Amino acid sequence: MDSIQILHTSDTHLGHRQYGLSEREMDVYDAFGEIVDIAIREHVDAVIHSGDFFDSVSPPPQAYYHAINHLRRLREKDIPLVVVPGDHDIPKRRVLPPLLVLERLGLLHILGLREPEKRDLRTSRGKLRVSGFRNIKGPGARQQLLQALVRLGQGSDYPSVLILHQSLRNVSPDYELELGELPKGYSYYALGHIHVYRKYVLGESAVIYPGSPEALRRDEAEEQPYRYVVIAEIARKRTVSSERVKLNSTRPQLVYRHLYREANEFKTFLASIREEILKAGLRSKKKPIVHIIIENIPKREKTTIYDTIEKLLRPHTLTLRIQATTIDTSLPRTVQESTSSIDHYKILKEMLGNEDLAKLALELIDALSMEPKQVALDQAEKLLQKYFNIEV
Ligand SMILES: [Mn+2]
Known part of the structure; x- marks a missing residue:
């Protein structure tokens, strides 16, 4: 044959x-x-x-x-x-x-x-x-x-x-x-x-x-x-x-996803991926491309955390791509927890402490995003009059 x-x-x-x-x-x-x-x-x-x-x-x-x-x-x-x-x-x-x-x-x-x-x-x-x-x-x-x-x-x-x-x-x-x-x-x-x-x-x-x-x-x-x-x-x-x-010539690309909890645990995580990155580089003779996606970094620690990652990993990579979402620990817990699917009403209600005010705030956000601007302002005025029974 x-x-x-x-x-x-x-x-x-x-x-x-x-x-x-x-x-x-x-x-x-x-x-x-x-x-x-x-x-x-x-x-x-x-x-x-x-x-x-x-x-x-x-x-x-x-x-x-x-x-x-x-x-x-x-x-x-x-x-x-x-x-x-x-x-x-x-x-x-x-x-x-x-x-x-x-x-x-x-x-x-x-x-x-x-x-x-x-x-x-x-x-x-x-x-x-x-x-x-x-x-x-x-x-x-x-x-x-x-x-x-x-x-x-x-x-x-x-x-x-x-x-x-x-x-x-x-x-x-x-x-x-x-x-x-x-x-x-x-x-x-x-x-x-x-x-x-x-x-x-x-x-x-x-x-x-x-x-x-x-x-x-x-x-x-x-x-x-x-x-x-x-x-x-x-x-x-x-x-x-x-x-x-x-193919052996392919440059290694490593993608890491991590949910930030606290500083020590994060250091252990970084140390372990540093090992992997070094090994991958040695195996291929090409420095890896590294992507790190971190969720829930406390806002105040963002700069420090970025610096640590850079210092520890950057020298061993061709390029290091960091993507992070932060949380503001001074905000109420519901806000912190709503990074992925945001329930605006729930957040506003908790912040304002009042259901009606939360509804008003949501409607105002909608109204003010209307075009042209004069229509948006008129709409906002009407809302305020309705909620507060006042002339603006
Ligand atoms: Mn193609």
């Missing part, structure tokens, strides 16, 4: 510079370099990229520089790379999509830039059918995609891959397609757009989001700290095997 081995990656976002840090920009180039290393080491027959190759439609020169260097290494080994343009790769105005520069240099194949497209690639182990269409969004996206899928048809008699940069219902409430709407008969479904790893099955074939090689937002890092590419063995109309390969 003829089978072919592919490496599947997506959402490399070359040129992305998280937090404006040059180190973060280098991280995405490092990740792409490692992906190419793996493709060469594993002797894959083709690399499939499901879109968002670049982060922007005008990538910085260094993004081209690193892309060209790594893609050349693939070409030297005769490993073709096919990419379907993601939303980040497609200009909104009529300018040249940056991927066309790389295609012009013979470094990759773009699939489905204008129309749904199917094409046969010659690989060292035989023919590979690739079908795909660029990202489609906005109203009417779903209909347009369903029509595109009809045009792309049902795979082929030799190994075939369907490549799309879209959300399935399984992964996002803002989906364009359902799993069951994908056409049957492909050996493998290579999806992109979702930055975490997801795997589904359709018939005998795998439907996979490999995720982005670097987490580009805190929630992505929190959901999935490790990052992967997928290596799959595919045959006619089925996935023989698929495994995810963990």
Whole structure:
């Protein structure tokens, strides 16, 4: 049985510079370099990229520089790379999509830039059918995609891959397609757009989001700290095997959530996460990005607490992102306890010691937020007259 081995990656976002840090920009180039290393080491027959190759439609020169260097290494080994343009790769105005520069240099194949497209690639182990269409969004996206899928048809008699940069219902409430709407008969479904790893099955074939090689937002890092590419063995109309390969170049990102209780307990917490941060840095040779989310810091101690965190942790991180909510211990307990869901009426009643005054205060807040200002003032006046039976 003829089978072919592919490496599947997506959402490399070359040129992305998280937090404006040059180190973060280098991280995405490092990740792409490692992906190419793996493709060469594993002797894959083709690399499939499901879109968002670049982060922007005008990538910085260094993004081209690193892309060209790594893609050349693939070409030297005769490993073709096919990419379907993601939303980040497609200009909104009529300018040249940056991927066309790389295609012009013979470094990759773009699939489905204008129309749904199917094409046969010659690989060292035989023919590979690739079908795909660029990202489609906005109203009417779903209909347009369903029509595109009809045009792309049902795979082929030799190994075939369907490549799309879209959300399935399984992964996002803002989906364009359902799993069951994908056409049957492909050996493998290579999806992109979702930055975490997801795997589904359709018939005998795998439907996979490999995720982005670097987490580009805190929630992505929190959901999935490790990052992967997928290596799959595919045959006619089925996935023989698929495994995810963990990337070693990924910068560690640690997310901590903590509810502040008192000073000593907080010191113990900081000491323990300091250990973890140091270890993570040693393991990866890259200083971690650390996010700390603390709730209920007493307002008066905020500066001291921030200083302590900074001194203890900052030197061991690439960047330290602190997010804190404070409580004012001089306020009544109900106010302190209402950080998450605020019951304004309850708070006002406790502060003013009177139900009617609390109601008035709430109505005044509403009235005074009206536009234009004269209407707001008139409304407030009426309220005061009603409550106090007076002329204002
Ligand atoms: Mn993306």
